[in-house]
Amino acid sequence: MSNGRICYRMVIHSRDEFIKLVSAIDEMADKRSIAPSVVFKITLALDELISNIFDYAFTDTQEPKVDVVVCIERDVFYAKIIDDGMSFDISQIKEPELDTPIEKRRKPVGGMGVHLVRKLMDSFTYYRHAGKNYVLICTKIDPETH
Numbered sequence: 001m002s003n004g005r006i007c008y009r010m011v012i013h014s015r016d017e018f019i020k021l022v023s024a025i026d027e028m029a030d031k032r033s034i035a036p037s038v039v040f041k042i043t044l045a046l047d048e049l050i051s052n053i054f055d056y057a058f059t060d061t062q063e064p065k066v067d068v069v070v071c072i073e074r075d076v077f078y079a080k081i082i083d084d085g086m087s088f089d090i091s092q093i094k095e096p097e098l099d100t101p102i103e104k105r106r107k108p109v110g111g112m113g114v115h116l117v118r119k120l121m122d123s124f125t126y127y128r129h130a131g132k133n134y135v136l137i138c139t140k141i142d143p144e145t146h
Contacts, residue, residue, distance in 0.1 A: 005073035006031060012066040015054050018047060021068060028072050038141055042077055045120045046070075049081055049135055052114075057085025057133065078123075078138040087128050 008024040010017075022043050029039045050066060058064045067082040118124050123138035 005071055007069060007071040009067070009069045012050065012068060013064055015051065018050055021046065021050075021070070025070055028070070032072055032141075034072070034141055038077075041120050042070075042079075042139065045117045045137055045139075046079060046081075048114075048117055049137070053081070053083050053085060053133075056088060057083050059086070072141070075141045076138060077141055078136065081135040081137075082132050084132050087133060 006028050008021075008028060010021055010024070012018060012021065025039060025043055025046075028034075029036075046068070050068070053066055054064060062085065065084065068079065070079045071077070117137065121137045121139045123136070125134075125136040127134050
């Protein structure tokens with residue numbers, strides 16, 4: 001496997017454009033012989049995060065714009081997602097009450113997608129700067145899955 005960094009950047013204006021990002025990730029993974037199961041994990045996490053942005057970050061009058069950079073370097077995949085939507089610190093979402101029956105939970109729905117991303121990725125960070133939301137995710141690519 002090559003150790004050099006390969007990256008792809010795109011600006012997404014609608015959910016329908018996400019498939020272009022998935023295609024780019026597939027191409028990057030093919031160049032590095034990364035297993036489909038790893039690619040699935042990465043695209044699932046990105047899909048969840050980007051879907052949340054389109055669902056919650058923008059008002060009806062705001063033109064959605066999500067800037068995404070994905071990179072593979074050595075045995076690590078990382079992505080940075082930037083949007084100028086409403087502030088929503090997803091890192092503050094509490095873990096869902098999975099051991100409690102749904103009807104007895106304090107909050108019966110919500111937070112499952114963020115929980116999923118936390119479980120899929122090794123690192124998950126949010127911050128807001130200069131009116132923009134930044135989400136950074138990272139996962140180690142197991143050499144045995146290549």
